[in-house]
Amino acid sequence: MMDPRASAQDVMQCDLCETAMVQMHCDTCLVNLCKACVGEHISTDECKDHKVVKFQSRKSTPLYPGCTSHNKERCEMFCNQCHIPVCSTCLASDQHLGHKLLKMMQVLQEKKEKIAKGKRELNETIFPTYQDIVSDVQNRMSQLKKKYGNLLTAITKHGEVWHREIDKLVKKLKAEVEEMKTTQSHTLQKHLDEVNKKISDINNEISSIDAALDSNDISTVLSVMPDVDEYKKLPQKIVPLLPKFTPGRIQKELCKMFGTLSSISVRSEEHGYSIKTKQKSPEAASSPVIKQLLDEPQTVTTILHIGYRHNLFNVGCLSDEEIWTCGDIRTMKLYSINQGSLLKSITTTSGYSPQDIAVTNSGDLVYTDYWDRTVNIVKNEEIQTVIRLQNWTPHGVCSTAADDLLVTMVSDGGKQSKVVRYSGSKKKQTVQFDDQGHPLYSFDHYKYIIENRNLDICVAEHKARAVKVVNHAGKPRFMYIGHTPAPKNKPFCPLGITTDSQSHILTADYYNDCLHIIDQDGQFLRYIDCGLSEPWGLCIDTNDNLFVVKCRNKQVKKIKYQQ
Template identity: 70%
Template sequence: MDPRTSAQDVMRCDLCETAVVQMHCDTCLVNLCTACVGKHMISDESKDHKVVKFQSRKSTPLCPGCTTHSKERCEMYCNQCDIPVCVYCITSDQHLGHKILPLIQVCVEKKEKIINERNELNETIYPTYQDIASDVQNRMSQLEKEYGDLSTAITKHGEDWHREIDKLVKKLKAEVDEMKNTQLQTLQKHLDKINKKMSDIKDEIDSVDIALDTNDMSKLFSAESNIKIYRSLPHKIMPSLPQFIPGKIEADQVSKLFGSLSSSSLSLNKHGYGMTTPQKSPEAGFSPPVKQLLDEPETVTTIVTGYRSLYIVACLNEEEIWTRGNDSTMKLYSINQGSLKSITTKSGNKPTDIAVTKSGDLVYTDYSDRTVNIVKNEKIEEVIRLQNWSPLGVCSTSSGDLLVIMYSDDFTQTKVVSYSGSTEKQTIQFDGKGQPLYSGGYYRYITENRNLDICVSDLGAKAVVVVNQAGKLRFRYTGHTPAPKNKSFNPRGITTDSQSHILTADSYNNCVHIIDQDGQFLRYIDCGLSEPWGLCIDTNDNLFVAHTKNKTEVIIKIKYMYIK
């Protein structure tokens, strides 16, 4: 076997191809034996050959050749021109006054940067993409299951319909049989009476025939028929059959009665994924668990307040709720300890609406004073002062901005304005056809949904108006039929939960409506509510409702969802 071609052989010199490699030229990247080093050094005298031991190969930095001075190597770097330079370049006027650095220093910094970027790719970015791929795969698997559950639910609903139709058919056929038997029995009795009379008539005829056949005159004179009785014929009974009037089958009505599917969507959230880090915090990558609505919502706690009229509630946390009644004082209540503290508005006016920011500060609007204010460490700061407009509802967004709904002094215009601090960022007032999105009027409440939609309860329009983040109208929800009290939809307080459900209080029908993010009605919550007004939801998706119970203003905590 030729040792030079054996897979088990050691490396050989690139020049003689026989001797074992002992040296290496870092300049030419050539492997050499000791005997061939001299030959290689004189083979190209234009180069500055850097010959090192084979084990130390690539340890000598190989400087690039100068593009201006062909026989020179660039061992320096012009920071201003961002190019390697040789000693002759440095002395030229082209780089006069420029900052010149050793090329090796620049390379070390460049190498360090590349190493850091490689480490980021290897330790952070690639694992993040692995997590994203896993997340997408999990979502696909979840979709398969949930769409399967959806198909099963539709099939089961269809079976329920078939059972109900079979029951109805059976009931109608039983009614037909009962009507038939009743009429047949009546006719049979009538027939029996007729047959009896026919028998009597036959006997009468036989008696007359006997009298006529005798020559006994006395018998003839004594014979007398009852023909007058038989001349009065029996009544004619005409059965009247019932008619089957089939209901008109209209596809759209059947679809409406049977049920329909809300639209599906795939939303693109540019900030939906967070970068995976080697030391991940417990909160990183958190996504809310999938929850389902309870068949029967249940009241967990009742908090009795001292208000004569209670309107608005805003959750500070799972245990504490800010409230607004019919005076200038806003009170913080604890589920377990009752009233904790009170804040009076700066102007002494009654606040119009209240909300809690992401940082836990209280925000309130002052309609009479035309201001939006924030309470920090129990000190009130004016954030916004309006001109020719008065603020109504307010909410704090996921980005920390404020959304304020307001209407003009002449009561003809209503708009939503987004603020970053006191700076106006966006105004939402008209739809794509230039028509007003909102009606005029006093009671307007606002919230931001998890998908960043802006939801407004518009009492004047008797609707919930939902626009997307860009202010484009998505839908108007005008209530559901039948309503619990069969009264018109009267929306008041509004809030949203972790599943992007929209909840709004309906004070006329003594209930809370739950709709999905596309405006499809899901169900009512009543729980014995009376004139519900303010709503808020804590981080565990518990619903708090301000309402009147036995002429007492209370807050009730309602559990209406469970983790799937």
């Protein structure tokens, strides 16, 4: 191996002779020199005011701009009224008499501070916002593809009823769907390209700022003006509106009666996006995106007389008006929130009670069945088994922003425990051990799971008495073990878990008759009690209203806890 002391790799050479080692630097011409070449460099252009310094002190001499009115003069002052640099000859004239004059170094410092502030805003708020927009558009494109797939399936099933004589109509309608999908996909792709172009422009803007901040050329610095306000004008939010397939009865006029597709459209929301802010910053505190926790959470409504035998366990929001519930019987029930009335019931295929429920982005009910080792999805009141396990039993389940399913499970015999991510029936990720090979989770079955807005995976473990959080890649972030003093001074007993739009994590503390709210980094924020007794399942609707199951009372409370 080469001795680093003998290596000439990092030795800089004189720009004139190109042989001797650099010792000096001309701050005027930005040229590196050896001592022998200093005289030659100065003599080549005696008209210039060469500032030759030691190489270690390069860029220490301010490079004042030349005067536009007086040749060879340098401007060391700035006329604040005329907004131009001025030299000593300018000052001697009456042209700037009575004007407010500033030292050029003061103007330089103020200008650098201003563009540095612009750079921080671009880096910390605007650029991340555009990244979020890209993620949002990509997610909508993914959803678009999936929902169009569901639409094609519906058409195909209806076509099978009509048999061979309507094959041509089926193909015709499929072609129309494909054309609609292509049209809307192109619209989203165009929108995505525009957003990516904006991100590229922001990167270029930041690069220009970096060059100016690193420069002592005052003219260069003065010429930079970050166009931050331009990038604050966020693009409209593109929301594709899907067509609907309306089946018709079989009659003579097959073309009309087979079914029709509604027209497609794309809704643009001018204020669909907002600048991404940090909650702890002063600017973010005044942003309407940030919600504050109420000093006194309020019970909005209570759904009574839910028909379960002994215990009610879990709840899932289908919409802001409807919730799914499950308990100690084999039937899952859909209730109206405002009226408290039963709307629909679904019975498990195994005949046993479900372990956990969740609602997908498209509104389908998902449940885990401990007894037959399955994860099932309910579409149009038909139960489809999407995951069937061997040597493992499922418990908690949640649907992610990307429409994956996260499932907690324990091995037969209770010796191992893990979280598995599925896309449909395909396994995508397993979270089981830390970097040292130690198990991340305890071996009991009571594990409820949720994905946070920052894509962290949050698991409430009853036996471990902890909420364990890993990042999207499955790397441990933190473990929350409760807050002291607890309302009833009993051991922390987490069961249900959910998250809200602020990335708060909420978990039900069964023994202490309360809920814990912690932030996305595991810091305790507050308790919610609201007369809760033995809380279990939790869910949040789109307006950040909280739904809490009171286990033995067989009630669901709707609670407002944020402004």
